[in-house]
Each structure stands twice: as C-alpha cells, then as structure tokens.
Amino acid sequence: VDWYLINEITHNTDSRMNFSCFMNVERNGKLKMGPLWDFDIAFGNTDYANRGPEGFWLKSAKWFSRMFDDPVFVIKVKERFNYFYNKKDDILHEINENAQYLKYSVQENENKWHTFYNYTWPNYDIWGNYYNEVQCMKEWLVARFEWLKTKVEEM
Numbered sequence: 001v002d003w004y005l006i007n008e009i010t011h012n013t014d015s016r017m018n019f020s021c022f023m024n025v026e027r028n029g030k031l032k033m034g035p036l037w038d039f040d041i042a043f044g045n046t047d048y049a050n051r052g053p054e055g056f057w058l059k060s061a062k063w064f065s066r067m068f069d070d071p072v073f074v075i076k077v078k079e080r081f082n083y084f085y086n087k088k089d090d091i092l093h094e095i096n097e098n099a100q101y102l103k104y105s106v107q108e109n110e111n112k113w114h115t116f117y118n119y120t121w122p123n124y125d126i127w128g129n130y131y132n133e134v135q136c137m138k139e140w141l142v143a144r145f146e147w148l149k150t151k152v153e154e155m
Contacts, residue, residue: 001076003033004067005084008058009144012042013049016061044140047124053143056151074155081152088145092138099134106130 007015014020020038025031044051058064067073084091107130110116116128127133 001073001080003036004058004064005077005080006036008056009084009148010039010042011044011053011057011144012039013046014038014041015058017063041122043137045124046122048122051124053140054147078152078155081148085145085149088142092141095134095138099131103130
C-alpha cells in the first residue's frame with residue numbers, strides 16, 4: 001500500500017513496472033515491493049504522459065488495477081492516503097530542509113552539467129534556478145494531494 005501510494009502521489013512515471021521497479025522476498029516470506037527507487041521523472045517532471053497533478057497514474061496499471069478489486073486493499077489505501085495527506089505540511093517542510101542541505105551539491109552539479117537554463121529530456125519545465133525548481137515541485141505536490149484527496153474519498 002505504501003509503495004503504491006508514494007508512487008501514485010508523486011506520479012512516478014517509472015512506477016508502472018516498466019523500469020526501475022524492484023521487489024524482494026525474504027526466505028519463506030511474502031513478495032514485497034521495494035525499495036522505492038528512481039524519482040527523476042516524477043512530480044510532473046516529464047514532457048510525455050500525463051504530467052499534471054490530476055489523474056491516476058498507477059491505479060489502472062496492470063499490477064494495481066486488480067488490487068483495487070479487493071475491498072481490503074482499498075480500505076488500506078484510503079487509510080494510508082489520509083495519513084500522508086495529514087502529513088503534507090511535514091513533507092513540504094522536509095523538502096525545504098533537503099533543498100537547503102543539497103544547495104551546494106546542486107551548485108556543483110550545475111557547474112559541471114549546466115542544466116538550469118537548458119532542456120534536458122524528458123524534463124518538462126526549465127525554471128532557471130534551483131529554488132524555482134523546488135518551488136515548482138512543491139506547488140505541483142500540493143495540487144496533486146488536493147486532487148487525490150477528492151478521488152480517494154470516492155473509492
């Protein structure tokens with residue numbers, strides 16, 4: 001449920017089991033999703049597929065559409081989504097903290113690769129600086145949470 005929700009909330013384009021999805025199993029255990037991985041084309045940061053904050057991304061995918069036939073799974077999705085939704089301010093605060101922590105690494109990356117003012121496939125927006133990129137991501141995430149809130153309640 002958490003793996004699904006984190007990838008649905010972030011609209012992680014790679015999460016439809018095409019790329020960068022991992023599963024693991026402990027000896028005599030159940031198959032588990034994870035680790036979470038590869039969010040370079042998440043949070044609306046892609047110029048293909050539906051990049052906006054509206055629309056389910058994983059709910060109709062092969063692995064997950066069947067899971068939504070299970071009322072127990074749906075109940076757990078609703079409960080855990082509400083948990084994440086209620087932590088929205090904490091998540092935004094964590095994004096701010098991490099953005100501050102990473103600012104020097106970001107500058108070194110820019111010095112080497114010069115990406116802030118240049119299109120890099122498949123990224124959608126060119127914001128010109130790091131803090132604009134972070135702000136765009138946070139605004140997208142807030143809109144995504146609000147759209148999902150209404151849709152999860154309807155499940």
